[in-house]
Amino acid sequence: MSVRIAPSVLAADLGRLREQIEQAVAGGAEWIHVDVMDGHFVPNLTFGAPMIRALRRITDRPLDVHLMVRHPEHYIAEYADAGAAVFTFHPEATVHVQRHLAAARERGMLAGLALNPASPISLIEEVVPDLDLVLVMSVNPGYGGQSYLPHATDKIRRVRALLDRAGSRAALEVDGGITTATIAEAWGAGADTLVAGTAVFGTADPAQAVRDLARRCAVRV
């Protein structure tokens, strides 16, 4: 299998959004990662459905939406209609996690859960069959441009083992501080989908940046 790179729009120059997305896709980006922040679950505030709709018009790549918001269930229908392909939220942000995962699937999206650096893996254990994706945060969410927390690597390994044990085919995504210096470590631990914001859009050549990241991940069978 080969690595899936998901550039994060958070680091893009929004004045040149179409050009930036086209460049990332030209380099081989498979998904486009969209960070939704509400100023409550995380201190920062970003975008919502209008951004998803705008991206839907720009690219046919799947839109990988990462909700760092309280009560993510309020957005399931709206984001599905806006064109989200993946709907990932944090289990601590709501109560009836299983119901919301099922609702995301019913709306035709892949359902994902994200684990903060301090969040135990047990938060996903009871809902593995309901998951299409697990997102391991390798920084505390809220901002781009932070450094990869080394503890994430062992957590990726443990999530990989949990998914394999359960016979789950869920994607294992890693988000935060992914660069050409850190991506091989996350990939080697069992991640298959790597989010990268600064490492892609913080460069003069996003297409080349995506290629450089993918090249660091040796083929894994």
Ligand code: DX5
């Ligand atoms: C952090 C976001 C990330 C962010 C990653 O809260 O979830 O997706 O965009 O940015 P970099 O790759 O710059 O760490």
Ligand code: ZN
């Ligand atoms: Zn994210």
